[in-house]
Amino acid sequence: VQADDSAHLRDLIADFHEADQGALLEALDADLRPRLIELLGDDFDFAALTEVDDAVREEILEELPAETVAEGVKDLDSDDAVYILEGLDKEDQDEILDALPASERVALQKSLDYPEDSAGRLMQADLIAVPPFWTVGQVLAHLREATELPESFFEIFVVDPGHRLLGHLFLDALLRSDRAARIETLMVSDRRRVRVLDDSEEVARLFQRYNLVSAPVVDEADRLVGVITIDDMVDVLQEEADDEIKALGGVRADEELSDTVLYTTRSRFIWLFVNLLTAFLASSVLGLFEGSLEKMVALAVLAPIVASQGGNAATQTMTVAVRALAMRELGPSNAWRITIREALVGLLNGVGFGLLTGVVASLWFRDWNLGIVICLAMVVNLIAGALGGILIPMALERFRADPAVSSGVFVTTVTDVVGFFSFLGIATLWFGLH
Amino acid sequence: VQADDSAHLRDLIADFHEADQGALLEALDADLRPRLIELLGDDFDFAALTEVDDAVREEILEELPAETVAEGVKDLDSDDAVYILEGLDKEDQDEILDALPASERVALQKSLDYPEDSAGRLMQADLIAVPPFWTVGQVLAHLREATELPESFFEIFVVDPGHRLLGHLFLDALLRSDRAARIETLMVSDRRRVRVLDDSEEVARLFQRYNLVSAPVVDEADRLVGVITIDDMVDVLQEEADDEIKALGGVRADEELSDTVLYTTRSRFIWLFVNLLTAFLASSVLGLFEGSLEKMVALAVLAPIVASQGGNAATQTMTVAVRALAMRELGPSNAWRITIREALVGLLNGVGFGLLTGVVASLWFRDWNLGIVICLAMVVNLIAGALGGILIPMALERFRADPAVSSGVFVTTVTDVVGFFSFLGIATLWFGLH
Known part of the structure; x- marks a missing residue:
């Protein structure tokens, strides 16, 4: 160059x-x-x-x-x-x-x-539309003569004189039919269609659910205005997954490897700032129990274990919940059942890890009272984490916020605060530290 | 029913x-x-x-x-x-x-x-293959008479007498050609092909990169054995993203909403168990400084802030790294540049949040020495987090482990240990607590 x-x-x-x-x-x-x-x-x-x-x-x-x-x-x-x-x-x-x-x-x-992320933006306006009374032969002749054709296409559409969509016909069906056959006898009319203002993620979901290869796009009057093909949908699906992964990791969806250091620093700052606030909130719970911590420093050493174990269990639940919400697998019909299931999983893992941590803590600090206290706190925090992990994403979805973006902050705040509070609270009562 | x-x-x-x-x-x-x-x-x-x-x-x-x-x-x-x-x-x-x-x-x-997750498992064996010397008319006649055709198809393949792949032809090109034209003059021969043993994720990547709609599958002798269509690839891509999201959240890829409570509890237990070990490791660092904590309980209250802020910053870097590795955007050619970039982002955010946290801590505990200590520890931990967040996933990829599955544990272990150690270590030296 x-x-x-x-x-x-x-x-x-x-x-x-x-x-x-x-x-x-x-x-x-x-x-x-x-x-x-x-x-x-x-x-x-x-x-x-x-x-x-x-x-x-x-x-x-x-x-x-x-x-x-x-x-x-x-x-x-x-x-x-x-x-x-x-x-x-x-x-x-x-x-x-x-x-x-x-x-x-x-x-x-x-x-x-058309608005950003609408079907209208994604669609391809060049397409083949023919009237229902044409024969296969006429269509083939039209295709041979037409100049402004899309780069490649898989189906032709059938429209009435008002350009309203009547049906479609895949090329393989066209190829295999008698040249004298009329299109209206061959076309498939029960056709899922996309409205021009539909959100691109909804369109992608439709493609995925029905294994579509292309879909017609119609305007408010049901007039055919374009076609969306699956290769564009692959990009939309990929971008959606990409956004979700980044959102869960606290990174903005538009961050790219080619961004500058300053731009990246600024774009990550906000998320970290929100997290700093929640970290101070959690620490202020520790501050409440300063007296107890002073009397028994083992509590300061063990408290992060309760918080972190709760945070990890809650993140598991939250990941499943966020994913299921994005895939439309979690809704009012099964929300109750899944919440109960997660609470039970939290209870069982809480008891398991409570006992385990209790034994180790007892041996470490040679004090079985400490073991009992941390066991109880662990059960409480893992149940709290499970409930937070499922209820917070569902609530955010209900209020039309993206659960992937903000669930994490809320959920770990719950497990930090509940973890510190339950452990130090129970300890203060148990040991009479007041 | x-x-x-x-x-x-x-x-x-x-x-x-x-x-x-x-x-x-x-x-x-x-x-x-x-x-x-x-x-x-x-x-x-x-x-x-x-x-x-x-x-x-x-x-x-x-x-x-x-x-x-x-x-x-x-x-x-x-x-x-x-x-x-x-x-x-x-x-x-x-x-x-x-x-x-x-x-x-x-x-x-x-x-x-064929092995699981290979192209051979995903391919469709029914396809149209014709010799190069046929004319368009012959192909059309063949299509009309053939009985065992795939449900729908977008292209036909051209093979030699040994059934080796020569090229392909999209149906729209076939439709628009003269019936007397010979296939060999129309076919496209520079065709990306998939080997029957290729991994399905590699195949999906190929489809995505080149916006393919279908691709021929050949065996070791370059004989055409099947065709893979994009609708199957959409499922592969979606599953891949799904697995990655779940792996990052510490959930096994095969977990489904319909699983039982016991099965789910068991499947999540292992990940939580590994995390418990790392939590004990981090707490043992706190244990090392028991003397300092006893003398200055404010340290116990503030230590989790340093660890948590480092963990969140590291998770951001790790998310970007894991994603870029999965998309094959991060490799030896740019690893160095991206590592430097992340370290600089860590440094800048470290200084920013160090100052912020330092001021708040000074005011909270009325001790500006404490503010200086936490500021220094924050800078150290955010740089460590950035390096861990990029180097750990790259190392795992190098050793052929899935970075999405295990990066999280290692990375937060680094930020917990470095966070506690730097904060309490600097404090012990600064205040002479030894």
Whole structure:
């Protein structure tokens, strides 16, 4: 790239798959990336830009002249074009849209007008729609002549004169039918459809549940406006899982490996700050029992064990609960049963670990009273943890907060506070430390 | 179901999608499930059994007579049939296989002989393969006459006389071509292929990276033996994410909401037991400083804050690292850069939270010496947490252990031990408590 050897680069890279072109872009120094694209010219597949980190893509697009981008975006499927444009600010978007032919511009603008994360943003506007009275032969002739076809497609749709969706037909069924057969006799009409404003995660859930490969998108008047294919849904599902994992770990969903140190520090600060507040809350419980701790330092040594064991058991329950909520497997119909189950699991593990910890603590500090106290506190805290682990995510879901994001803080606050309070409280009473 | 009203049930349920039939089965009492399937007879779609929890499926299959299962499995695509049979023990499998026609039996047996989680288990053996010298017209005629076709397919494959894979052709390309054109002029030959022994997660990664819809599966001699479609990959990707989330939360991958209390308690016990050991380890560090704690009880109150803040920061880093390792975004090429980045993030957040905690601690206990000590300990622990959070998952990956499963224990052990040790150690030196 540095040698500006355009011909040689074309030879090397032009046949790369878009995903590999994307990986190559990411591996390059930031200032060489736009340069490579300009050198490759027509041989650069703009679809490669859908494969790179958001930050990398936005940087590249800002460097490139609007005409180059417009030229590259023009040949893409509309869903890829929207994906590339949606991250830009309004001004840059308009500049690129203005450089496009009118028909493309209108179509892209329409998609961009749908809210983020809606089916309208994800859908592909190019599709094959035919009237029900056509024959298979007519459809085949139409396909052969049509110019503006999607890059690849698996089914054709059947619409009435008002462009309302009547049904669909997979290509394999089309291929295997008699050329004289009328489409309306072949089409499947009981078809799950997606509304243009549906949330992308709901759409992904539908694909997954019914093993769909593609689904038609209709507007409020049931008019066919686009099609969503499973390859986009794979990305949505993956992103959803990714967001959930990051949320559970206290990391923002948009954090990427290419972020700077300062940006990363700032973005993680908030979560840590909330956790610091809860840590102080837990410590203030310890502060309440300062007198007891002074009289019996073994309590200070053992208290973190009760809190940590409760925290880990609660995290197990919470993980199951958050996962089941995300998969729509946990709802009002089984909430009660699952809560009872988790409480019983907490009780059983509480008794088991209570006895175990009790014996070890008795031996360590040669005081079986201490063993009894820590055993009781462990049972209390593991039951509290189990209940917190299941009830807190369900409550957050009820109040339309994302359980994956904030359950962790609340749940470990419960187990820290209950753990310290029960252990030191029981100890103060048992030993008469007041 | 209880009324044995078969005709009425058929009316109600026969038109259900397989996924809905599956959901219905799960909602029923365990003893009514096999009953429902027998009552529905031919109207029950055995594909529904691929949609239920493993435990539920195995229970149902054990109850049903082998002939009924064989009858139901016979009509399925081979990948679904394998999915249903693979969970059964050898004896039950053989009984069902024996009740199948010879050709089906051989094909299923062959798939079941591939190792679990291999491409061979997931693939669909029914596919369309044609020689390169056929014309489009010949292929269309073949498709129209063929009887044993997969339920739906998106591409046809081109093979040589030795059944070695030459290329493929999407149905839309086939439809749009001249009937006299020869397949070899149309086919795409640069085709990513999957080996029959490839791990299913690697296959899923390939689908995701190249946005594939289906991929041919070849044996060691490059002979075409099957095809994997994206709907199966969606399940693999989802399961992978599911496993990772559960592993990070300390829950076994196979835990399901339908498990019993005892089973769940036992399965979670091991993880909690390992955590208990690490909690004792951390507490023994507190024990080392018993003398200091006795002299200055404020240290006992504040120590958990240092440990917990380090644990949370380390969990953030670990989450990012585990995720990046799973997505193959973190490797030898950028390990060094990312480690430096994380250490710097740890340093910056350490200084920030050190100052914050120091000020609060000074005010709380009216002792600015305590503030300085906790500030220093916080910086040390957040850097240690960042390093542990990135280096431990990478080391586990290097030793071929799953970083998602065990990173958490190691990482929080590091932050607990370093947190307690640095805080109490610095305090002991600073205040001369020895």
